[in-house]
Amino acid sequence: MDSDKQMYDVDLDCAECGKHISQLPFQPSGDRPVFCSDCLRAKRQTRAPRERRMYDVDLNCAECGKHITQLPFQPTGDRPIYCMDCNRARRGDA
Ligand SMILES: [Zn+2]
Ligand SMILES: [Zn+2]
Structure with a gap:
């Protein structure tokens, strides 16, 4: 079994930091911003511990x-x- 994730060749800039993105693990749909792997990771980390106000x-x-x-x-x-x-x-x- 091939364990490599399929990558799509793209020519985009990260919507957050502007870094050039040449490959994505998914096909960009075009209707939502695309982020580089660094910004994606940062976003996921800041979003995870969502504290609810009581x-x-x-x-x-x-x-x-x-x-x-x-x-x-x-x-x-x-x-x-x-x-x-x-x-x-x-x-x-x-
Ligand atoms: Zn970025
Ligand atoms: Zn009750």
Whole structure:
């Protein structure tokens, strides 16, 4: 079995650093920017550990009554708030 990845010959510049790119592991579609392998790696690293902002709240779950101290969104007050377990269960059978 051939373990080499197929490379496509291209004549492009990296959309980030402008470095010339002569080969890509995929066929560029033309409708999205192309990045060199260095910039791709840097982008992947900065995007990976995405921290979610949490809001401190003092509420009780509308389903099971469990105390909720943090939410990943700001509660608006016009709709019931559910704890993580109930949220997951509700999403599961929706
Ligand atoms: Zn680059
Ligand atoms: Zn609950």
